[in-house]
Amino acid sequence: MVPGEKRYGGDVAIAGAAPGPGAVQAGAVELLNLPDLGIGILLPELALLVNTRALAYAATHGRVLLPTQPPFVALRFTDRTALAGELLTPGAPDRQLYVLLALFAAAAFDTAAHLHTAAAVRQRHPGLAWIGFPVPDADGLWRFPDYSYGRRLASEHPLTTPGGHPA
Amino acid sequence: MSATERTDVLVIGSGFGGAIPAYHLAAGGAEVVILERGPHLTAPDFTHDLRLGSYTRIVDLVQGDGITVVAGNCVGGSSVVYFAASLRAPGFVFDRRGSLGHRLWPSTLTRAALDPWYDRVEEALPVAEQSWDQVPYPGGLFAAACARAGRTCNPVPVAVDLARCTNCNWMLNGCHFDAKRSMLLNYLPAATAHGAEIRPLHEAQTIAPATTPGYRYRVSYTQLDAGDYRLPVGVGAIEAKTVVLAAGALATPVLLQRSAPLLGGVPQAVGRYFSGNGDRVSIADVDEGKVRDLLGLERAPGIPYQGFPIGKPIGSMSYDRLDPATAEFTRFSLQQIYFPGITDLLAQATDTPATSWFGVRKKEMRARWPSWLSVLAMTEDDNEGVFGPPPPTGSSTRVATSLCLSTLSYRPTANTLRGWAAADAEARAVLERDGLARVRPWSENPAGSVSAHPLASCRMGDDPATSALDERGELRGHPGLFVTDGSAVPTSLCVNPSLTIAALAERACPGIVESTAEAGVRVRYGAPAPR
Numbered sequence: 001m002v003p004g005e006k007r008y009g010g011d012v013a014i015a016g017a018a019p020g021p022g023a024v025q026a027g028a029v030e031l032l033n034l035p036d037l038g039i040g041i042l043l044p045e046l047a048l049l050v051n052t053r054a055l056a057y058a059a060t061h062g063r064v065l066l067p068t069q070p071p072f073v074a075l076r077f078t079d080r081t082a083l084a085g086e087l088l089t090p091g092a093p094d095r096q097l098y099v100l101l102a103l104f105a106a107a108a109f110d111t112a113a114h115l116h117t118a119a120a121v122r123q124r125h126p127g128l129a130w131i132g133f134p135v136p137d138a139d140g141l142w143r144f145p146d147y148s149y150g151r152r153l154a155s156e157h158p159l160t161t162p163g164g165h166p167a
Numbered sequence: 168m169s170a171t172e173r174t175d176v177l178v179i180g181s182g183f184g185g186a187i188p189a190y191h192l193a194a195g196g197a198e199v200v201i202l203e204r205g206p207h208l209t210a211p212d213f214t215h216d217l218r219l220g221s222y223t224r225i226v227d228l229v230q231g232d233g234i235t236v237v238a239g240n241c242v243g244g245s246s247v248v249y250f251a252a253s254l255r256a257p258g259f260v261f262d263r264r265g266s267l268g269h270r271l272w273p274s275t276l277t278r279a280a281l282d283p284w285y286d287r288v289e290e291a292l293p294v295a296e297q298s299w300d301q302v303p304y305p306g307g308l309f310a311a312a313c314a315r316a317g318r319t320c321n322p323v324p325v326a327v328d329l330a331r332c333t334n335c336n337w338m339l340n341g342c343h344f345d346a347k348r349s350m351l352l353n354y355l356p357a358a359t360a361h362g363a364e365i366r367p368l369h370e371a372q373t374i375a376p377a378t379t380p381g382y383r384y385r386v387s388y389t390q391l392d393a394g395d396y397r398l399p400v401g402v403g404a405i406e407a408k409t410v411v412l413a414a415g416a417l418a419t420p421v422l423l424q425r426s427a428p429l430l431g432g433v434p435q436a437v438g439r440y441f442s443g444n445g446d447r448v449s450i451a452d453v454d455e456g457k458v459r460d461l462l463g464l465e466r467a468p469g470i471p472y473q474g475f476p477i478g479k480p481i482g483s484m485s486y487d488r489l490d491p492a493t494a495e496f497t498r499f500s501l502q503q504i505y506f507p508g509i510t511d512l513l514a515q516a517t518d519t520p521a522t523s524w525f526g527v528r529k530k531e532m533r534a535r536w537p538s539w540l541s542v543l544a545m546t547e548d549d550n551e552g553v554f555g556p557p558p559p560t561g562s563s564t565r566v567a568t569s570l571c572l573s574t575l576s577y578r579p580t581a582n583t584l585r586g587w588a589a590a591d592a593e594a595r596a597v598l599e600r601d602g603l604a605r606v607r608p609w610s611e612n613p614a615g616s617v618s619a620h621p622l623a624s625c626r627m628g629d630d631p632a633t634s635a636l637d638e639r640g641e642l643r644g645h646p647g648l649f650v651t652d653g654s655a656v657p658t659s660l661c662v663n664p665s666l667t668i669a670a671l672a673e674r675a676c677p678g679i680v681e682s683t684a685e686a687g688v689r690v691r692y693g694a695p696a697p698r
């Protein structure tokens with residue numbers, strides 16, 4: 001969902017398709033195992049399901065997979081992307097499951113959803129740092145005293161009624 | 168098992184639709200109990216945090232077939248998590264005919280007829296006009312882009328204490344500074360001051376005829392575990408002379424569907440004609456250099472914009488396409504708005520729908536996140552949402568914290584799609600002009616269309632075949648059972664709905680008081696705006 005660089009030489013789970021950290025470095029697996037979420041126990045079964053679909057994809061697209069690797073890992077990045085597109089397409093079987101997995105993977109990167117945000121920003125959480133999430137005040141709250149260009153930048157609609165409403 | 172309790176008036180739900188009648192009835196002398204499914208939190212609890220278990224305690228993401236809806240789940244309802252844009256619906260909305268070919272709103276309801284009720288709500292919240300120097304950077308950027316494209320643009324009226332607001336942009340979490348005017352700050356404390364009792368973590372399950380003489384309805388409820396809303400921890404029932412149903416447009420019709428056999432049937436419009444307010448969100452990936460060169464903006468030395476996460480979430484909007492002379496299904500407002508990071512998933516980085524919202528290009532787009540600008544078009548949809556058979560309990564099936572599956576299905580008609588296409592074209596005409604930004608709507612692949620404004624699933628009207636409520640908000644065939652939440656609003660509004668929901672609830676109060684008095688309660692109408 002959010003591709004990143006390999007964590008170490010020989011990292012096969014991450015394809016290494018993009019520079020910088022991805023969803024895994026951002027804590028996607030930690031998030032999926034968060035007790036509050038209550039789906040950690042299902043992850044081995046979900047991995048099995050993804051690998052079954054990867055096998056089917058390889059068979060129908062003429063891909064030869066290394067038998068020493070789990071089928072999804074053995075797919076090239078472009079094939080992983082195409083398969084993810086298929087799994088997540090409206091009407092696809094088990095789609096709601098894959099959408100949930102995609103949502104949580106992205107939430108780990110975009111929101112550090114397994115961490116308290118103020119602490120995550122201060123610790124340079126990979127996803128929040130990547131998107132440039134602003135830093136809070138010392139008390140862990142955000143305030144923006146400078147927030148406005150401070151001038152009229154358009155004319156209001158001529159039929160605006162008192163209070164600023166449309167007519 | 169506990170004995171059945173009794174009260175004069177039972178209110179189900181504590182958002183705009185529940186809090187307002189609760190106040191007027193309590194202030195008028197009735198005994199009022201409010202059942203609220205969610206927890207009772209206040210400002211110190213509303214943290215700035217995106218961790219699961221923070222805002223997810225008070226916001227639900229409800230997934231249907233073809234649509235996902237965001238809704239509040241706490242005392243104060245969606246008023247706690249809304250973005251406080253407080254707008255009167257344009258006059259043409261009340262004349263809408265939809266694809267049914269007849270007026271959908273009650274003939275007694277026009278903008279002029281609703282204006283006095285809007286006045287009351289604006290006084291009670293209260294609503295403030297933002298001056299241009301109170302419009303945050305994203306709203307300023309949108310306004311400048313509108314002006315350059317030959318459009319007008321207005322600061323958005325908001326239910327915010329502007330002197331107290333820190334422009335933190337955490338409104339979905341509830342307001343930590345008590346600057347946003349939710350029901351927690353006006354109608355609900357005024358109601359409890361007059362003796363109303365709020366019961367959080369109480370989920371209504373059925374409405375049936377009462378067995379005690381003089382009482383009209385018996386409402387059964389389940390008490391929910393504060394740490395896991397999936398777990399019931401108790402049950403009970405309350406009989407009341409009047410029931411005000413305001414559980415929200417995703418819950419009110421489901422509760423009535425489940426109650427239909429007990430009530431001897433409900434109108435066939437219950438659970439039909441749902442509208443997502445025609446919501447359509449687009450993300451603009453803005454070119455900072457063009458902001459400087461085309462619009463002449465600079466917020467700090469060398470920084471033209473980079474203001475996506477700064478400010479109140481809603482700053483400015485264009486009314487240009489709210490022209491009553493144009494055809495239905497082509498009118499809409501276009502509003503600058505900010506959504507928290509959980510929705511970043513939906514931004515499209517390419518034009519290949521199957522993979523546009525994830526992958527390498529999307530990650531590159533994320534690196535420009537401070538330069539994003541999002542806009543919400545509120546269009547005229549076709550009331551095409553329909554609820555399936557109700558789940559065994561509650562209004563949806565809670566699968567995880569904050570994540571619920573609904574039986575609601577939404578298949579946009581050609582009319583709705585026409586409105587969305589017109590809105591997309593307008594967003595691009597304004598924001599893509601001379602390469603200022605690249606604009607694409609949120610992907611519909613992961614979650615269908617997305618709405619934060621559920622409406623119309625138990626709507627009022629004059630035609631019994633296509634409206635569940637009469638023009639006073641009473642459920643047809645069920646005296647003393649009123650519906651006052653977003654489900655009563657007949658159509659999409661082309662603006663954010665909260666002020667209209669609140670105004671309709673205010674308008675319904677004299678009738679609810681009258682009905683309650685007829686049931687033998689010593690109650691009178693006429694309380695002033697809460698202080």
